[in-house]
Amino acid sequence: MSKPEVDGGGPDRSGLNRWSNWSGNVSFRPAQISSPRSVEELVELVRSAPGRVRPVGSGHSFTALAATEGTLVSLHEIEGDILSIDSNASRARLNAGASLHQLSMALEHHGLGFKNLGDIDVQSLAGATATATHGTGMGFPCLSAEIEEATLVTASGELLSIGPGANSELLHAVQVSLGALGIVVDATVSVRPAYKLHRTTAVRPLSDTLVDAMDLWEAHRNYEFFTLPFCDYAFNVTHDETTEADRRVGKGDDEASLRDLRRLRTLLSWSSPLRRLILNQVAKRTATEDVVGTSWRLLANERNTIFNEMEYHIPVDQGLDALAEVVHAIDSLRDVYFPVECRRTAADESWLSPFHGGERISIAVHAGRGDDVRWLFDTIEPIMRRRGGRPHWGKLHSLSAPDLRDLYPEFDRFSRVRRELDPHGVFLNPHTATLWGEALDA
Ligand SMILES: Cc1cc2nc3c(=O)[nH]c(=O)nc-3n(C[C@H](O)[C@H](O)[C@H](O)COP(=O)(O)OP(=O)(O)OC[C@H]3O[C@@H](n4cnc5c(N)ncnc54)[C@H](O)[C@@H]3O)c2cc1C
Structure with missing residues (x-):
């Protein structure tokens, strides 16, 4: 039995063989944590595991998808890329x-x-x-x-x-x-x-951003924007393919911005108008970026500030209205300070893809580590659900089999395949049993 050295999730510091995910909101004690070194070892492990088995990746999901009291399996020691x-x-x-x-x-x-x-x-x-x-x-x-x-x-x-x-x-x-x-x-x-990308960032009034977002998605290879709680400006990010030489003009600092947003929340939660006044001034002075570099180095970021997150994928014709509702709802939630992220993803045919059957606009709402997340479920999730949203499987949501069956036309087909491949529920855990509507016998 070896301990996973996964980046993010991993054994917690209690020394009691407990495992925690990246944000620390899911923690459990598996009977064993195994990291086979080859596919053959993995096959043997699954054949001989005494109870249930759950695979885990880097532990970056906010839901209890990997939680198990049985065997937790990480593939990080299987070599090769x-x-x-x-x-x-x-x-x-x-x-x-x-x-x-x-x-x-x-x-x-x-x-x-x-x-x-x-x-x-x-x-x-x-x-x-x-x-x-x-x-x-x-x-x-x-x-x-x-x-x-x-x-x-x-x-x-x-x-x-x-x-x-x-x-x-x-x-x-x-x-x-x-x-x-x-x-x-x-x-x-x-x-x-392999390809290079050109990134630009711009702070624009939120009202203009909401009007222009559809055009910006058409105009740019990758476009997303962040709305800031208690602020009338949005942070816009575009990426377009280029063959230009690498360059970096300006450098954003997401971690410092988050620290400032949290500090302002703490100091000014007693006065939303004053908080808005100051944030508007700060937003207008935010450093912008103009960067050319390798695609994957620009698309992916380091996230060092720990948070919890709910993200719903909304049909495109409802997406921006849903976002406007979310922004309005957050205006009365003084503890909230994390930006809300808005993205758009093309359709695909995977049976359980939230994008099955049509492209969607995704709205991601975050809460700082240790902050109460009940508002996500009480205030944000109902908006997302009224707008026909499907939850990100790896992020906070409260849905179970009856809700999911309504949202996914191929839900029963997937359930049938799951039962055929895993008739004894070896890969079930309490969270997924709720998703599939299965009883979890001891
Ligand atoms: C800071 C941060 C940023 C994020 N950004 C984004 C983003 O931009 N877009 C987005 O969509 N999501 C994002 N996420 C969510 C994240 O991408 C998903 O939750 C993803 O599933 C995490 O991958 P993981 O390797 O950590 O898997 P885990 O969270 O460890 O596991 C996820 C699921 O995969 C299963 N699994 C793992 N390995 C295997 C295997 N070998 N075979 C079968 N099943 C397996 C697990 O059982 C579990 O059900 C973000 C999360 C964090 C914490």
Whole structure:
């Protein structure tokens, strides 16, 4: 039994073999934490595990997806990043336990790159795709949709290949599967030649941003914006492909900005008008950036300030109205200081992708570590649900099987496949049992 050295989640400091996720809001004590060094060892582990088994990636989910009192399995000790590249270099078979950072570096070494990335790149490939991790951009689906083939270790300890040549009907099930169908050991992902991006940031009035956002998504490869609580300005970020030489003009400091926002919250929560007045002045003076560099280095950020998060994916025609409602609701929540992030993601066909059946606008709402998160459930989630939102699987939400069945046309199809592949619930835990509407027998 070895301890995972996952970036983010990992054994907590209690010394009691407890495991905590990145934000520390999920903590549990597995009977054993295992890190097999090869697929053969993993197969043996699943076959011989005395109880239930849960795979874990980098522990960056805010929901109790990985929690188990049985065996927690991390693939981080299985060596390798790129397992093979096809002859025209448009697909690469990747170690699913490797981090997106490690894989981006390895792909760059071969002149290749992921087509898009989210805010960070420390997640494992399997963990990120299991919850439909996404970035922003009208032309880009979530990372899961780029999976063309996958190999998993099923509950019976068999290796199952899924792709055009075998079990093709399961591809759209495995792409977003929350670790419910088996442990994914490799995935063949659609990639592209390495590329550079040009980033610009701009602080603009929130009212103008809401009017222009749809055009900006059309105009830029990647566009997103952040609204600031108690502020009339929004922070806009664009990325466009370029062949220009690397440069960096201006440097934003997200961590310092968050510290300032928290300080202002603490000092001025007694007067929202004064807080707004000061924040508006500060926002207008925020340093902007003009940067050219390697795609993955610009798309992904380091996030050192710990937070908890709820994100819902809203049908495009409702997205900006939902955001306006969220901003308005936050005006009466004086403790809130984290920016709200707004992105757009293309449709895909994975059965459990929140983007199944149509592109969506994603609204991510954060709370500082240690802050009460009840407002997310009491105030924010009802807005998202009224607007037809689907929750990010890895972020805070309160939905269970009946709600999810209404939101996902292929929900029952996925449940059937899950039961066929895992009839004894080896990969179930309390959280996923609630999602699938299953009783969790001892
Ligand atoms: C700071 C921060 C920034 C984030 N930014 C974004 C963002 O920009 N966009 C976005 O969409 N999300 C974002 N997220 C959410 C994050 O991408 C997801 O929660 C993702 O699932 C985390 O990946 P992980 O490797 O940490 O997986 P974990 O959280 O460890 O696990 C996630 C799921 O994957 C399963 N799993 C792990 N390994 C395997 C395997 N080998 N086989 C099968 N199943 C497996 C687990 O059982 C679990 O169900 C962010 C989270 C944080 C903390």
